[in-house]
Amino acid sequence: MSASYARVLRLPHARRTFAAALLGRLSYGVVPLSVMLAVTRATGSYAVAGTVMALFGATVVFLAPARAYLIDRHGPRRALVPLLLSHVLLLAVLTAALRHPGTPPYVLGALTALAGACAPPLGPTMRTVWSRLADGDQGLLQRAYSLDGVAEELLFVSGPLLVGVLVAVATPEAGIVVGAALMATGTAVFVRSPAVRNAPPAGRVVRRATGERRVLPRIGRPVAAVAGVGLGLGVLDLLVVAFTERHGYGGASVAWVLAALSAGSAVGGMLNGALNWRIPPRTRVTLTTAGLGLTLVAAGFAPGLIGLALTVTVAGLFVSPALTTGYLIADASVAPEARTRAGAWVNTAVNAGSTGGTALAGALAGRLPVGVCFAVTGAAVLLAGLVTAKGTAAVAETVPSGV
Known part of the structure; x- marks a missing residue:
């Protein structure tokens, strides 16, 4: 290292x-x-x-x-x-x-x-x-x-x-x-x-040189990616509840599955920080977001609680790396006088996506099988990852691909 x-x-x-x-x-x-x-x-x-x-x-x-x-x-x-x-x-x-x-x-x-x-x-x-x-x-x-x-x-x-x-x-x-x-x-x-x-x-330079019209276009791609991650997390909470209820598991099993998600995210975050990446951050945020989406699709095929917990653990491996990389891109995409705000926009995107995901889960869970709900959610997250693949702000290229 x-x-x-x-x-x-x-x-x-x-x-x-x-x-x-x-x-x-x-x-x-x-x-x-x-x-x-x-x-x-x-x-x-x-x-x-x-x-x-x-x-x-x-x-x-x-x-x-x-x-x-x-x-x-x-x-x-x-x-x-x-x-x-x-x-x-x-x-x-x-x-x-x-x-x-x-x-x-x-x-x-x-x-x-x-x-x-x-x-x-x-x-x-x-x-x-x-x-x-x-x-x-x-x-x-x-x-x-x-x-x-x-x-x-x-x-x-x-x-x-x-x-x-x-x-x-x-x-x-x-x-x-x-x-x-x-x-x-x-x-x-x-x-x-x-x-x-x-x-x-920063004083007046924030208002003069880094207004909202200059900040948001520069961080639009990472914001879209982490919003997709937030959407997946918001839906996942409710779908885990629906899965356990429809398969006859106790309420305590929900806590264990969500704990597996957190454990996977923690491990993924530590590994992400420990590795010397040669892949550019803009590519990494696309791959990690897409990986989360594909794993959520796979969660719909889980045969039971253990299978769901294992799949959710794998999903967690992508969460923290996607968010961390989003923050890195946002930090490098704006002037130093706007870094706090750029990071706040990424954080807002995650939370807004989670809120929207919870609402989406409520609408889907009552009408569709749980497996289909997982597939729809995974497709939405995957789409958010693919959006970022089409490009990002040019200044984001200043983040080195290898360390």
């Missing part, structure tokens, strides 16, 4: 900055589930809880590029601190409202949406820090992004487990408080790191 994972963590201030970012990002896995449980408990309505969470998800996902613009324009410290204070204050007010009987659902929805709108974008900001620390070493940056992606995958597994422990000993509102505390502590340590503190704001 020309650049090991140990070397990534030996970069100046990398361990402290990365640990702080992960602590804050753990809140992403704790707060949403805690809010959903707390709203359900307070209102007694799954419909209200679903609507509130849809509002929260929409503001977190679709306003991410706007928050990333603030980071690029004003610098991490000047932008993250106001966002953090607003986010924590709104979560505190929401917690108080949930503990007050009779709070109207529209108030809960408004508070949740506003809290999501102010969520500090620690993920995109940390990836920009990695890019700055790597200082042009693409092999080092590839490993840094792979390590970051695998760690984030583990956070979204451990977050709900932490909520389960909290709910067992306290109320769901305690999960909101803990999530807010995690975000506050992680962000506070993150912005005090020299790697973040010394990052200069």
